[in-house]
Amino acid sequence: MPRVALVLNPAARGAGAALVHVERACAGAGLEPPWVLRTTRADPGRGQAEEALAAGCHRVVVAGGDGTVREVAGVLARAAPATSAGEPPVLGVVPAGTANLAARGLGVPLAAPGRAARRAVSGPPRTVDLGQVQLRSSDGATRTLSFLVLVGVGHDARTLAELDPAAKARLGWLAYLTPGVRRLTSAARPVRVRLDGGQERTEQVWSVLAVNTARLPLRMQVVPGARMDDGLLHVVLVAPRHLADWGRVLRSGARVPLGRRSRPDLDHPALRHRHGRVLELGLQEAGPVQVDGDVVPDILGARIEVLPGALRVAGPTGARR
Known part of the structure; x- marks a missing residue:
């Protein structure tokens, strides 16, 4: 399976724990460790998502707040249908922000970050509106x-x-x-x-x-x-x-x-x-x-x-x- 990319906001409240959970989820799914792409003030997620797609990553996991999720989601929605896996990319979310409203709307288990990471890394995809x-x-x-x-x-x-x-x-x-x-x-x-x-x-x-x-x-x-x-x-x-x-x-x-x-x-x-x-x-x-x-x-x-x-x-x- 293609490698999972993790777009990580290092300033987010739960960034450190989210990274650990995503690493464990990748190991549990028999995948390589995630490719970690850290956001910056100048680039809060868009450039990292584009880099992940250009490298052939089919699943892009976000660990951050609503702003980071929004930036990555926009890139994935605009991506060409074909990736290295032959189908559109998938967004995974591990909530690490303040309000985490996008994660709430997507049904991500906020109180169980380990379960959220497992879903983000290997959960089946579903189509939603943007x-x-x-x-x-x-x-x-x-x-x-x-x-x-x-x-x-x-x-x-x-x-x-x-x-x-x-x-x-x-x-x-x-x-x-x-x-x-x-x-x-x-x-x-x-x-x-x-x-x-x-x-x-x-x-x-x-x-x-x-x-x-x-x-x-x-x-x-x-x-x-x-x-x-x-x-x-x-x-x-x-x-x-x-x-x-x-x-x-x-x-x-x-x-x-x-x-x-x-x-x-x-x-x-x-x-x-x-x-x-x-x-x-x-x-x-x-x-x-x-x-x-x-x-x-x-x-x-x-x-x-x-x-x-x-x-x-x-x-x-x-x-x-």
Whole structure:
């Protein structure tokens, strides 16, 4: 079998342990030790994935957070169908970041890194959807990024922009709570929204989320019932009018509130859900956009789409979330 490549983010919280588990998983599968390609600030995963594919590696395992997974996934989805194994490459994920939202959405066992590594190295592949966003900055420049989890526009992105890196390193995903709570009462802003080429509407929203997968810590979900292989882009318009509306938002994300499974209220003004394939957004003034937790500043517009079945991932991903 072709050698496994491991794209490792050495700055990730669990990088050292992830490396050990992947080495053990390769040995257990009768494979050579993984070819370790470490990311850098200048190249957070794309170059390493391209190098692995150029060398004929059929399976590329990522040990890092959502940003590293996003970079590698985009390269693998764009790869030519034929590799040294005669078929498209496979992405394996060993969570080593802070929130690990992509790993949650893919059904990776976060509490069992050894099992996650075995799935990543030798688990059977499954096809899932990948998101792609084209961002337009205030100077007219554009850039295209892939995503597995979601794109956030508005106060969602501003919350991440305010995140203290030291607190993130110390507290993990709990560090997201303080800036998030601080922004709960922030005013809505106008965003131009067009879904699947329909009529453009200007919405007053706290945030717009374009979601591919939906799992969060504490068993919460951005879009209950969404699947990573359903071929849909799930759009959430978050527009709470007062603090009480945040209770509705919270209840919508809970998997099992008060003993019964929740479902989003599609018609409530505080939280509206739509789905389609292509979402176009326009901002009145330039601001940040977050792509799988990575904040891109100074953005005026975005074209977001889902690419059904564009990526092969290792191990079971779970039929429903």
